[in-house]
Amino acid sequence: MPTLTLIEAVREALREEMERDPSVFVMGEDVGRRGGVFLATQGLVDEFGEERVIDTPLAESSIAGIAMGAAMAGMRPIAEMQFADFIWPAMNQIVGEAARARYGTYGGVHVPMVVRSPYGGHVRGGLFHSQSVEAYFAHTPGLKVVIPATPYDAKGLLKAAIRDDDPVIFLEHKRAYRSVRGDVPDGDYTLPIGAAEVKREGADATVVSYGLTLHYTLQAAETLAQEGASVEVVDLRSVRPLDAETVLRSVRKTNRALIAHEDNRTGGVGAEVSAIIMEGAFGHLDAPVMRCAGLDIPAMPFAPTLESAFMPTADKIAAALRELLAY
Amino acid sequence: MPTLTLIEAVREALREEMERDPSVFVMGEDVGRRGGVFLATQGLVDEFGEERVIDTPLAESSIAGIAMGAAMAGMRPIAEMQFADFIWPAMNQIVGEAARARYGTYGGVHVPMVVRSPYGGHVRGGLFHSQSVEAYFAHTPGLKVVIPATPYDAKGLLKAAIRDDDPVIFLEHKRAYRSVRGDVPDGDYTLPIGAAEVKREGADATVVSYGLTLHYTLQAAETLAQEGASVEVVDLRSVRPLDAETVLRSVRKTNRALIAHEDNRTGGVGAEVSAIIMEGAFGHLDAPVMRCAGLDIPAMPFAPTLESAFMPTADKIAAALRELLAY
Amino acid sequence: MQQAHPAPAGIEPLGPEDLLDLYAAMVRVRALDERVWILNRQGKAAIVASCQGHEAAQLGSVWALRKHAAAHFCFTYYRDMGVCVAQGLTMREVMLGFLAKEGEPISRARQFPLHGADVGRGFMNLSNVVGSHVPEAVGWALAAKLRREPTVTAVYLGDGAASQGDIHESMNFASVHNLPVLFLVENNGYAISVPLHKQMAIDRVAERAAAYGMPGVTVDGTDVAAAYAATAQAVQRAAGGGGPSLVEFDVERYLPHTSDDDDSTYRSRDEVEEGKKRDPLAKLQQRLLAEGVLTPERNDELRKAARREVDEATDAAEAAPYPGAADVLDHLYAADGR
Amino acid sequence: MQQAHPAPAGIEPLGPEDLLDLYAAMVRVRALDERVWILNRQGKAAIVASCQGHEAAQLGSVWALRKHAAAHFCFTYYRDMGVCVAQGLTMREVMLGFLAKEGEPISRARQFPLHGADVGRGFMNLSNVVGSHVPEAVGWALAAKLRREPTVTAVYLGDGAASQGDIHESMNFASVHNLPVLFLVENNGYAISVPLHKQMAIDRVAERAAAYGMPGVTVDGTDVAAAYAATAQAVQRAAGGGGPSLVEFDVERYLPHTSDDDDSTYRSRDEVEEGKKRDPLAKLQQRLLAEGVLTPERNDELRKAARREVDEATDAAEAAPYPGAADVLDHLYAADGR
Ligand SMILES: Cc1ncc(C[n+]2csc(CCOP(=O)(O)OP(=O)(O)O)c2C)c(N)n1
Numbered sequence A, B: 001m002p003t004l005t006l007i008e009a010v011r012e013a014l015r016e017e018m019e020r021d022p023s024v025f026v027m028g029e030d031v032g033r034r035g036g037v038f039l040a041t042q043g044l045v046d047e048f049g050e051e052r053v054i055d056t057p058l059a060e061s062s063i064a065g066i067a068m069g070a071a072m073a074g075m076r077p078i079a080e081m082q083f084a085d086f087i088w089p090a091m092n093q094i095v096g097e098a099a100r101a102r103y104g105t106y107g108g109v110h111v112p113m114v115v116r117s118p119y120g121g122h123v124r125g126g127l128f129h130s131q132s133v134e135a136y137f138a139h140t141p142g143l144k145v146v147i148p149a150t151p152y153d154a155k156g157l158l159k160a161a162i163r164d165d166d167p168v169i170f171l172e173h174k175r176a177y178r179s180v181r182g183d184v185p186d187g188d189y190t191l192p193i194g195a196a197e198v199k200r201e202g203a204d205a206t207v208v209s210y211g212l213t214l215h216y217t218l219q220a221a222e223t224l225a226q227e228g229a230s231v232e233v234v235d236l237r238s239v240r241p242l243d244a245e246t247v248l249r250s251v252r253k254t255n256r257a258l259i260a261h262e263d264n265r266t267g268g269v270g271a272e273v274s275a276i277i278m279e280g281a282f283g284h285l286d287a288p289v290m291r292c293a294g295l296d297i298p299a300m301p302f303a304p305t306l307e308s309a310f311m312p313t314a315d316k317i318a319a320a321l322r323e324l325l326a327y
Numbered sequence C, D: 001m002q003q004a005h006p007a008p009a010g011i012e013p014l015g016p017e018d019l020l021d022l023y024a025a026m027v028r029v030r031a032l033d034e035r036v037w038i039l040n041r042q043g044k045a046a047i048v049a050s051c052q053g054h055e056a057a058q059l060g061s062v063w064a065l066r067k068h069a070a071a072h073f074c075f076t077y078y079r080d081m082g083v084c085v086a087q088g089l090t091m092r093e094v095m096l097g098f099l100a101k102e103g104e105p106i107s108r109a110r111q112f113p114l115h116g117a118d119v120g121r122g123f124m125n126l127s128n129v130v131g132s133h134v135p136e137a138v139g140w141a142l143a144a145k146l147r148r149e150p151t152v153t154a155v156y157l158g159d160g161a162a163s164q165g166d167i168h169e170s171m172n173f174a175s176v177h178n179l180p181v182l183f184l185v186e187n188n189g190y191a192i193s194v195p196l197h198k199q200m201a202i203d204r205v206a207e208r209a210a211a212y213g214m215p216g217v218t219v220d221g222t223d224v225a226a227a228y229a230a231t232a233q234a235v236q237r238a239a240g241g242g243g244p245s246l247v248e249f250d251v252e253r254y255l256p257h258t259s260d261d262d263d264s265t266y267r268s269r270d271e272v273e274e275g276k277k278r279d280p281l282a283k284l285q286q287r288l289l290a291e292g293v294l295t296p297e298r299n300d301e302l303r304k305a306a307r308r309e310v311d312e313a314t315d316a317a318e319a320a321p322y323p324g325a326a327d328v329l330d331h332l333y334a335a336d337g338r
């Protein structure tokens, strides 16, 4: 099986889906000749032409809104937000409009659109090229929010997102783009949106994570293994729908849970996971559910020292695990 | 002491602050002659003139952005978003810009701006005039999010918000505007932002709530009292900063907690409160923390039957309390 | 027959039959609009935004779309009852919407009246967030272009909406991609209480068209022939691959913004009375009577028939139950469809 | 002295001393800009957006603000190193920013280079979200008007930014309220890789000004005298209560968008070479040498002094430590200030 980086897996999914279905097209800033600033769409304009790979003006609200309109008319647009930090001007079109179209018309229209965006930091992106934005969209009924951690998941989930009949926010971690490699089968496969996956089995504690942090979590689990503790790692893969079953099954087995994500702690996805565990596994808990997350500051500062202070690293996750296990 | 409705308290706070400080001004759609569509700014243009009560074009992003710019220049703008449902076009200016200005300049500038907005439903507002939006802003470091439940709190907290040196999102429940009355002292007083208040003392269970739902909660507590249970009711008053101390003190006493809010359940403020209780009062809990919240659909449908189905009413809160107490 | 407003080059003026058709449609819409306002005052309809004063613009433009495009689709806003009815929404269906009753076809009473979608009948009005539908309409037009379909998309918006950033972005994108879309601005001089001069420093929204390299024109939107002709020209242009246009209708809103509004604090009664003199229905009636196209008897019949239709629609809607809540979670996602 | 670009009516052309001053400033900025690009290639500066090609527009406009407004304030964007330096940011401070070192004065190295605020020295660049600063600048101008302060606010933006909805809303509000604000567009023909014709269907951003009833003009932004004169006229107008203006500078970006970009996939080398012929520094040097305002010796001195200053700034910044993380939570709210 070929080994790909995460961004190569994204590119392959885009290319294969555009080949498969003529209603799939890509729009966004610099997605054409430039192939996107991270090169996710590299080569697509040569293969599919300018009609299906549209370089838009710099205007996120209309990128989302126009994609939405085309989706309602039967196309399958993939709108790229160049960085997740720049998704806010499109908030109304995504949260106010796309998320409600099906519900508000009793199924009269629907929005098979994907909004792809590189998110996250630890790439010296500073306050405005590093943000995690998933909690805002995970709170929004009508949206799906997918965050793949591995190239395999990225390809299968992106294909599923493109074929999904509802709006999907597809978040790709910038630092994972080239640092994370993995086996990816050639050709077509999809993965179900809304199914978490146990990425490492363990008995003493569960860590629920996703995205780049999943990899830091696996490193921490490895460290803890060397210290004699067996840690199970659940990769949510999508934060809406959120696979409560898989989380609860794991916690009922290990009786301890930590949630690790890069997004700010307060009101992050970890809060919802903690509440779900509270509601579904209260009687099984030997310790309070803990959270290891990004600092509660507005995204990630630029200086490397400050950036590191922000990040939930493998070391910090390991430390949190030790605290959890010692409770 | 005079008895005012919630909206009268808001209006009084606006008027007194504009009198007190010439740098305070109001801008928004229809805030002038019309006095706002809910009449929150009624009479202000007559008293303070068109320069300080600015009817803006219909454009929320610039309403927030222009207010922010004026605030950085030393003014104290109060920007009205006519309905909270229409705040999304301003998301970037609020969440991306205003919330980060102080942090991103190491205190070089700051944004003493208030964004006031009527929120919430049960007023036949349908999908786009009923929304609760607080969770999005409560997740955002750099913002404060205040939601008064009573006229007394509304006046004191709005004055505090106007004098606050940081951006405050001030959410006023539309149904509470005229249905909630209460004593409000004449003249000047402020209340601290970030301090919850125990609105009813009790011993058997705690309900954490805010906004209109606080009143439904008080009704439910009364019902439960008649059934022999003593319920304590904590009014958060601001959801960022969120007064964990007061919540935990109550839960450590009652050993049971329910969170009640009108916003959608998944990823709402209730999730964060549940996680906080998990982390801070795990050993005190006799039952899992429960949530009674709005349905996970995109805001509130128009038909009265559907609207009622959405709402966390006093009956539903009472039912949740019985379940909690029976655990 | 006298032609008060000569049609632009290449546009055949409306003949007597079309004008009579349009008149009948306006009579129906007016009767319906007046009734829902009354139902609001009776506490039965929660909210009403009247289209009185805008009918000629709404109906004239739909007639132009019908006659000059092989297919068309309308993105409407709350004030566009005329457009919805012209696209085929029945009075009964409209009434079910105002009373939020079971059977309402375009949102199943989840939304405000006239909000929802009916793709089959070619219109949608998804949301109350003013201006948000404009990029969506441009996306609809983009899809038509990509699929080589002959649809002309029309998006209706008010003068207030024109201040939104989304409109700038939409008009810009539409012109860069030469899309078959019409921006139809119903300029009634007010965004709720905010008069035009507080909304913009120019006189006409149409002056903005040049900023996107597209044609822009302002016409008397209370004159159905003028509204028809200006739209028809824009439709022809779009259908022929000429790209987008902006057509601005100068209209009157002589009622309050909605049934929730009280306009007495911000509009003089004189101004309102002046506005009523431009009533499109009265103007067309006068013209058709004067031209002998309409007889007083036929006029009476039309008006009576409309009232009867409104009565029946009202009775049916009043008799219908509210929707049950069992399906309140349905149609959130594809998997939730029932 | 020959006047290549006659100044608009009422604007005194720049004299030899001013031109020499401007030239010296451009030499400094260029030297600094070239060095940070090198530091990026050495792996020391994480990100660089060069202002090469834009210097005449940036410096000429600041000179106009200085001379024609009693006070002024600049809202800049990432490419505006020239504006920041003209407003008083020292080379050492700039370098601390590019290397993200302790002591960086405008964001304390929390932000990208040249991002942050320095209210004392009259500029700010809060964010990387393109276009977001434009309404904020309008708000700053509104505050000046409300407080009866004589400040003229200038907001710099690119051609790409002009597509954002925020810019429409801002220009509209500024014109409705007749605010003392200048929209200064540095049009280099590209938004990263997207050329102008994919951004707009018109030739010039300045054509948009009419949509707001404000004057709009396009000038050769590689000619410092032209940039100065056009801005000066707009400043005079704003300072005199005449309201906002749009000034568009036709400039060249002959380097890649930023140090992260590779422009070879979307720009021909010929086009880039053409662009370099409009190098504002070379043009001004040639003019001043030809006019005898600058001698070759003085030119050498200026260039050497600039290099020396850059060397010292670089050494100082390289020697400085990264900021400690103890204060990473500070200045989130007023209460967190230290
Ligand atoms: C984004 C947004 N802001 C505010 C409102 C509240 N609102 C509803 S209609 C309206 C005025 C719209 O005026 P215009 O576009 O001229 O349409 P008209 O009602 O005059 O036909 C306002 C401010 C809204 N619905 N959406």
Ligand SMILES: Cc1ncc(C[n+]2csc(CCOP(=O)(O)OP(=O)(O)O)c2C)c(N)n1
Pocket: A029, A058, A060, A082, A083, A086, D079, D128, D129, D130, D131, D157, D158, D159, D160, D161, D162, D186, D188, D190, D191, D192, D253, D257
């Ligand atoms: C809202 C937003 N969208 C996208 C980006 C990514 N981006 C940064 S600069 C840029 C192009 C800006 O072009 P222009 O305004 O012409 O300025 P120039 O770099 O050419 O001077 C883009 C797309 C961003 N920073 N902000």
Ligand SMILES: [Mg+2]
Pocket: C158, C159, C160, C186, C187, C188, C189, C190, C191, C192
């Ligand atoms: Mg209007």
Ligand SMILES: [Mg+2]
Pocket: D158, D159, D160, D186, D187, D188, D189, D190, D191, D192
């Ligand atoms: Mg550019």
